[in-house]
Amino acid sequence: MKLILKLLPLLLLGACAANQQKPIPDDPYYAPVYPDDGNSGLVPTGSIFEHNRATPLFSDLKAHRVGDIVTIQLVESTQAKKSAANQISKGSDLTVNPLTAAGSNVTINGKSLDLGYSDSMDTKRSAGTDQSNSLSGEISANVIQVLGNGNLVVRGEKWITINNGDEFIRITGIVRPQDITTSNTVQSPRVANARIQYSGTGTFADSQKVGWLSKFFMSDWWPF
Structure with a gap:
């Protein structure tokens, strides 16, 4: 009985860790970024030309401003053997x-x-040990910031609802404009400081998780 009372705080700590907030759709951090309306700073000269919305004659349609969209091709493959x-x-x-x-x-x-x-x-x-992982697909992300050297900070997510569960892909990182192709796509290996999350929520995802009591017995807190 004394042993149970001593382990009770640790068990409650494991329960709190298991009840962490789950990812949800429409997370404000991944909310889309909309560009300015472009009407600020207009000078009433009578001209219909707007410099903020003008596109140079010989430019392409690649993302280069805040609010633009770039498609990121997920081409991730890792393999480790030791x-x-x-x-x-x-x-x-x-x-x-x-x-x-x-x-x-x-x-x-x-x-x-x-x-x-x-x-x-x-x-x-x-x-x-032998481990390998692969991830392929596409996700469109917003340009949320243009750095001083011209690099683009991108961020985006995609949610897919399948039966009783949701699957999501999230990505953040920095992209060089030179790495964006003429079709406005860039491969994920060329995204610097990339953070890619692919997971799910719901009944199917919960069935693959280990219970908080089992986590306690497999953690460093278990003395045996």
């Missing part, structure tokens, strides 16, 4: 022949005085 093997062998053998004196063996209680010793140790250890 193996290690150690072998330690050690042995020793010592033998002392019977001691002799005056041409005969030295004896104690009728037994010859000699010594023999042998020892050996053989230890083998091996370990290996």
Whole structure:
């Protein structure tokens, strides 16, 4: 009973960690960014030309302003493999022949005085890990900031509702305008400081999670 009372605070701590807020659609952090209306700073000269909305004659349609949309092609593939093997062998053998004196063996209680010793140790250890992940698809993101060097800070999300659960993809990062193709796309490996999240919510996603009590027994808090 005392042990249970001592572990109760740790169990409650694990329960609080399991009740963290889940990702939800329409998160304000991932809300789309809309450009300015472009009417600010207009000078009443009578001209119908608006510099803020003008497009140079020889420019393309690639994203380059706050509020523009760029399509990010998810081409992620990682593979890691590691193996290690150690072998330690050690042995020793010592033998002392019977001691002799005056041409005969030295004896104690009728037994010859000699010594023999042998020892050996053989230890083998091996370990290996193999992991691979891949993610493909497309997601459109908003340009939320244009940095001083021209790089674009992008952020966006996509939610898909399937039966009783939702799946979502979120991405944030920095894109160079030079890496954006003429079709206004850029591959995810060229997104700097990229943070890509692909997960889900609902019954199917919850069934793959480990309960908070099981997490406690698998955590560093469990002393055994």
